[in-house]
Amino acid sequence: MNKLQDILEHRHEYARDWKKRTGGRILGFYDVYFPEEVAYAAGVLPVRILAKHSEDFLTDRLMYGNCYCTRDMLNQFARGDYDYADGIVSVESCQWHYNAFDTTLIEKPELWSHYVFTPDYTDARTSKNVMRSELDLFRRKLGEWTGKEPGDEDLDRAIDVYNRNRQLLRRLYELRKFDGTPISGSEAMDTVLACQVMDKAEANELLEELLEETESRPPREDCVRLMLIGSETYDAALERIVESLGANVVIDDLDNGTGYIMRDVTPQRDRLMAIGMRYLLKPHSALKDNVWRRRPQRIWEFIEDWQADGVIIAKQIYCHPHGSDMYMVWNLLRERNVAFHTFERDTTLPYEETALGIEALINIIKPGMTRLRGQEV
């Protein structure tokens, strides 16, 4: 286990320790469309609220019918896991995230909160101005909350730290392009998730260490290379099941993965506009991939660049955006003769149920793989 994976596993302890060390405030956020740079510039630590499987205290009466991930986010607040959070912030994204945000505020009214409207139609003529005005409002609100409104220098520093983080994570992803990739899918996903729950400057130091160590690792045994597509995931349990079956996830099209690390903030005089444009131009999820529908082409480019042999589409149950987008992805994969397996999941991932479909997918792919010749099929 690398140091970042360890922090992910003990993320609440890390956050409490960070607060003790720095005296700073912590802001929980629900979605990767949240412009973390602005909060970071104000000296606040943005911490991603990650779902896990845990006992249900409240949600049957407060959030019934929402996806289990978002229900669990409320549960974790009710249980006190996020007792270190001083506030929460939501953005315009999936409705279940908003419900979790809204319901948490009913249960925990003492939390500071803010809602950032990030346009769903990211390509619209007015989107960038709307986004900028939202960021400006958020900056002012942060200023009122913390007593110091972040200025251009603060924003520059935050942009540098966040761009550096994305660049390092992309370097890690680059290592997965090659046969015998030295890093497993689960380690890569854990690393990206760890970066979402910790101070990016500290994450960058650990990432540099990890990259140095990973680049000198011997290559792993070559195996079936899979791509993971679908709703948000909050852990690497699925990647671990894939690895237990002798395959490896080498690339993803997930909000938590490539959706988080691709596209830097391009510097410009208007810092807020620069940050806003990053979130309008980043690889979009099924929800915001409107009008020009860039997602299928991007998925295909990932398949080609990372030499994926097949695709797993894992949809969270009740995830409407991916439920409707999935069929378009099926068409793309069928047209290009890419084997795939689709299934619905929630925060639990029963091994036998999940492994059955993945093993069948691997068995479809294996016989046609010349680079695995000689291995048992």
Next chain:
Amino acid sequence: MVKEFGAWPETVWASGDRFGGTPVCGTDVGTTSVQAVIMSDGALVAYANLRCGYDFGEAAETALTRALKAAGLSRGDIKTCRATGFGRRRAAFADATAEEITCHGLGARYVFGPDVRTVADLGGQRTKAIRLYDWDRVRDFKISDKCAAGMGRGIERIANLLEIPISEIGERSLSAEKDPEPASTTCCNFMYPETMGLLRQGFREDEYSENDVLAAAMFTVAWRALGTIGKLSPLDIGEISLDGALGFTGGLAKNPGVTKRIERELGLSALPAKYDPRLTGAIGAALLAERDINPR
């Protein structure tokens, strides 16, 4: 003691023919029933089929013991064994496991012949739809989701509720004059109380006959299975005749109330099975076991 109407009788069969070659075993440890088959040089020698309790391992052991006894063999005569099905890892005697999709694909070509291109495995817990290439490779597959997955189990509950033997309910449902609205297709746990509701509305007073209630339940299961089959990649029309390309496996394959309704909706006639279609997974596992000792 409550009488059980929902279970198929347990069976043991042996070909009785003399056989040479190396006997191998395949076992399908499903959620509802377990099958063990003995094959030798591609010929079916014997099989046993019985209900699973909660102990998958013990059920698999019993099935193997019965099949061996029917074949007149001992455990040491079996060269190798493959296990498939939901409880495959519990079959301690198996030398290797294999997932169900590959096994049902292979087994279907044995049970239905080389024309089969679409396999609908209507099991106790899940529906699996498999599309095969023109040879014995799986081209695409879809598995029913967790919700409404309890297909065969759901029908067993209906048989117990109406106290009609499972071997009769399919035919009886077909005698309904017209298919009523299906019961809930969301989940078999919704289907059951809805069926109870239909009964309470008064089939005894001839508003619904028992057969109408059965038809509603069968229609529900057929509807859900069609949803899974419909998600498969399209068959290359023109390459082969669509008619006769379909094979049903699993316990519900023996229920015409479900299969006829699926055939009607698809406009297809299913291929007749040369062997009990519940054996398909176990036969596929045995064929893989034969490949283990004689790689192609």
